[in-house]
Amino acid sequence: MTIGSVPSKFRVSVNHDQCMLCGRCIENCPYGVFRMENNQIHINSRQCVACHRCIAMCPRDAIDIKERPVDYRSHPVWTPEVREAIYNQARTGRIILAGMGNAVDYPIIFDRLVLDACQVTNPSIDPLREPMELRTYIGKKPSRIEFEKMNGDIELKTALVPNLQLETPIMIGHMSYGAISLNAQQSLARAVKETGTFMGTGEGGLHESLYPYQDQMIVQVASGRFGVDINYLERGAAVEIKIGQGAKPGIGGHLPGEKVCADVSCTRMIPEGSDAISPAPHHDIYSIEDLKQLVRSLKEATQWKKPVFVKIAAVHNSAAIAAGIARSSADAVVIDGFRGGTGAAPKVFRDHVGIPIEAAIASVDAKLRSQGIRNEVSLIASGGIRESADVAKVIALGADAVYIGTAALVAMGCRVCGTCYRGLCPWGIATQRPDLVARLDPETAGKNVANLINAWTLELSELMGAAGINSIESLRGNRDRLRGYLLDEAIMKVLDVKPVGA
Amino acid sequence: MKTVTIDASGLHYTPLNQEIRQAVKNGAGEIIIQHVMGQRFIADGLAGNVTIRIEGVPGGDLGMFMNGPTCIVFGNCDHAPGNTMDAGRIVIHGSAGDAVAHSMRGGEIYVRDDIGYRGGIHMKQYLEKRPTLVVGGTTRAFLGEYMAGGLILVLGRTSTRPIRERGVGSGIHGGKIVIRGDLDERYLGVGARKLPLEKDDMAEIYPLIRNYAAFFDIDPEPFMDDSFIQVVPSSSRPFAGKYTWE
Numbered sequence: 001m002t003i004g005s006v007p008s009k010f011r012v013s014v015n016h017d018q019c020m021l022c023g024r025c026i027e028n029c030p031y032g033v034f035r036m037e038n039n040q041i042h043i044n045s046r047q048c049v050a051c052h053r054c055i056a057m058c059p060r061d062a063i064d065i066k067e068r069p070v071d072y073r074s075h076p077v078w079t080p081e082v083r084e085a086i087y088n089q090a091r092t093g094r095i096i097l098a099g100m101g102n103a104v105d106y107p108i109i110f111d112r113l114v115l116d117a118c119q120v121t122n123p124s125i126d127p128l129r130e131p132m133e134l135r136t137y138i139g140k141k142p143s144r145i146e147f148e149k150m151n152g153d154i155e156l157k158t159a160l161v162p163n164l165q166l167e168t169p170i171m172i173g174h175m176s177y178g179a180i181s182l183n184a185q186q187s188l189a190r191a192v193k194e195t196g197t198f199m200g201t202g203e204g205g206l207h208e209s210l211y212p213y214q215d216q217m218i219v220q221v222a223s224g225r226f227g228v229d230i231n232y233l234e235r236g237a238a239v240e241i242k243i244g245q246g247a248k249p250g251i252g253g254h255l256p257g258e259k260v261c262a263d264v265s266c267t268r269m270i271p272e273g274s275d276a277i278s279p280a281p282h283h284d285i286y287s288i289e290d291l292k293q294l295v296r297s298l299k300e301a302t303q304w305k306k307p308v309f310v311k312i313a314a315v316h317n318s319a320a321i322a323a324g325i326a327r328s329s330a331d332a333v334v335i336d337g338f339r340g341g342t343g344a345a346p347k348v349f350r351d352h353v354g355i356p357i358e359a360a361i362a363s364v365d366a367k368l369r370s371q372g373i374r375n376e377v378s379l380i381a382s383g384g385i386r387e388s389a390d391v392a393k394v395i396a397l398g399a400d401a402v403y404i405g406t407a408a409l410v411a412m413g414c415r416v417c418g419t420c421y422r423g424l425c426p427w428g429i430a431t432q433r434p435d436l437v438a439r440l441d442p443e444t445a446g447k448n449v450a451n452l453i454n455a456w457t458l459e460l461s462e463l464m465g466a467a468g469i470n471s472i473e474s475l476r477g478n479r480d481r482l483r484g485y486l487l488d489e490a491i492m493k494v495l496d497v498k499p500v501g502a
Numbered sequence: 503m504k505t506v507t508i509d510a511s512g513l514h515y516t517p518l519n520q521e522i523r524q525a526v527k528n529g530a531g532e533i534i535i536q537h538v539m540g541q542r543f544i545a546d547g548l549a550g551n552v553t554i555r556i557e558g559v560p561g562g563d564l565g566m567f568m569n570g571p572t573c574i575v576f577g578n579c580d581h582a583p584g585n586t587m588d589a590g591r592i593v594i595h596g597s598a599g600d601a602v603a604h605s606m607r608g609g610e611i612y613v614r615d616d617i618g619y620r621g622g623i624h625m626k627q628y629l630e631k632r633p634t635l636v637v638g639g640t641t642r643a644f645l646g647e648y649m650a651g652g653l654i655l656v657l658g659r660t661s662t663r664p665i666r667e668r669g670v671g672s673g674i675h676g677g678k679i680v681i682r683g684d685l686d687e688r689y690l691g692v693g694a695r696k697l698p699l700e701k702d703d704m705a706e707i708y709p710l711i712r713n714y715a716a717f718f719d720i721d722p723e724p725f726m727d728d729s730f731i732q733v734v735p736s737s738s739r740p741f742a743g744k745y746t747w748e
Binding site: 094229230231233275279297303304422 | 566582586604624628647651741742743
């Protein structure tokens with residue numbers, strides 16, 4: 001008992017005057033917090049992860065959850081988190097795994113950037129009355145186009161390469177079947193179909209039930225090559241090579257055998273119960289030339305009919321790396337910032353490796369423009385996009401479109417409890433347990449996610465209209481519509497924005 | 503059977519593959535590609551019941567994502583033939599480069615001579631799909647790294663200790679590597695262990711030896727009675743025990 005037990009993270013209480021003993025909390029909590037004894041609800045607070053399922057389901061608002069009911073002696077350096085990580089590792093000698101995205105209180109650049117609006121001179125545009133062009137094409141654009149005039153008609157002579165047509169610059173990023181449930185994927189698929197956008201499959205294959213949505217799916221090829229065959233590649237609307245992920249740059253993935261159930265095993269094409277290990281590097285990529293070879297092998301396999309994306313984590317040299325990717329025949333580069341979510345990642349990586357998406361996108365966009373190859377690739381920003389203002393700001397910093405991940409899960413009920421790795425998600429999202437998965441109705445959840453995308457799209461068009469912009473293309477890379485508020489000069493130089501008042 | 507001959511001299515891989523696809527579409531049972539000189543991605547993503555005879559040296563990723571055809575190479579191969587291949591067969595009358603059979607999920611590869619580094623890396627199996635890589639000569643380091651399923655057979659035609667480089671089966675968590683003769687323990691990778699191949703297990707490799715001998719016109723008998731060892735995972739969960747939850 002050298003270390004002893006640490007304080008419970010949460011304290012759950014039930015107001016017994018309110019409680020009607022319906023037992024919904026017991027039914028709904030997969031962590032075993034509640035039990036009925038002597039005609040009263042009893043509580044084991046230590047099991048609580050603050051997923052709020054009980055609170056959402058209690059018909060009497062009788063449940064209360066308090067975070068850190070017993071705190072340590074406060075100290076600005078030796079925070080409770082730091083102390084508890086040490087206790088954990090002193091006991092186990094292991095690497096700490098954690099869920100969701102970066103949990104360190106770094107300043108958020110988005111929140112230090114403000115958008116512009118028109119006053120008096122160039123008037124603002126009312127999206128209610130006037131068309132706003134939010135349609136976005138992802139893929140290579142020719143550096144110049146040639147026409148031929150024929151009897152008054154104009155014929156395009158330049159051969160165009162396939163692009164994805166998005167009705168809004170908001171896509172849903174890659175969350176694999178395995179990491180999330182099939183119902184969760186089906187919900188997202190319904191949402192992207194309804195809103196005219198796209199979603200990623202993640203590295204978990206494409207389940208048969210998603211074939212009706214295949215025209216909206218970007219299929220992923222990652223280092224484990226799970227679920228990848230020619231059928232999978234041909235079904236996707238585009239193919240994405242995953243090199244890195246914002247939540248854990250530089251390392252691979254690891255789906256523990258417990259999560260590889262019969263259906264997951266089938267789409268990943270690995271035996272049930274076996275660990276699915278995605279190594280850190282692709283075994284055939286050790287240079288930018290090798291990447292080009294993989295890009296071209298995928299294009300060749302799909303007969304040059306599909307755009308190929310390359311996703312990298314936002315790291316120190318993202319700009320130079322993206323410039324290399326832009327020369328590899330890839331059609332889009334996805335930059336995943338260090339706030340990107342994940343089911344599980346080593347805490348030390350999640351919290352300390354990588355850079356924010358705002359800085360990464362701005363520097364990649366600037367580098368590609370300086371080299372005259374910005375048209376060669378589209379830029380997709382991902383990792384920590386929380387609201388429509390983030391979408392507007394990151395597009396103004398140079399992105400063509402965004403991937404959202406956590407936001408879409410929150411739209412389906414996720415409370416960001418960060419316990420995805422337990423596989424017991426009470427919302428039916430990050431779990432494969434059939435009774436929990438059944439809680440998520442793809443029709444309703446799909447509608448919720450579609451609502452979110454539609455709402456953000458409306459807000460985006462209002463923001464653009466206020467700034468006197470009627471086309472998303474005029475917002476892209478338009479840093480003049482941004483000002484830095486209490487950002488330091490060095491960061492503003494990277495972002496290429498002026499300070500407020502300038 | 504309809505045979506189509508393609509002259510690949512000076513031809514880029516995309517038009518070459520287009521010609522191959524067209525020939526398959528037109529019902530060719532055999533395609534002979536002459537004067538191949540480094541074209542990558544031959545038969546990439548190709549499906550069908552066709553035999554492709556490749557005269558020359560194909561470039562990287564021969565038969566990548568391939569699903570069904572047979573490729574016979576009369577020459578050496580560059581790296582990663584059979585990359586993420588699904589079904590079919592590649593027969594190489596010579597040697598091949600690095601990452602042969604990378605992430606291969608089904609089908610067979612027979613290499614007459616030697617292969618480079620990281621052969622059979624991350625091969626995996628599922629249900630009836632069990633990939634096989636047969637190497638007649640020797641291999642460089644990290645054979646069967648990250649291997650998750652399937653079978654690698656090294657015959658070592660010129661040596662009773664055919665592998666003398668490190669990292670054999672490094673990170674292996676499924677499948678097995680069968681090696682004729684013996685392997686020094688010091689060449690085993692992390693998470694791999696060596697076991698004798700019992701007589702009962704020999705039955706599995708006999709047909710592979712016979713195929714190898716038939717493809718390359720070699721007497722199978724010296725291999726049939728010889729002793730073999732196998733390299734298998736010491737655990738199917740190599741990374742269990744490395745992590746703790748927050």
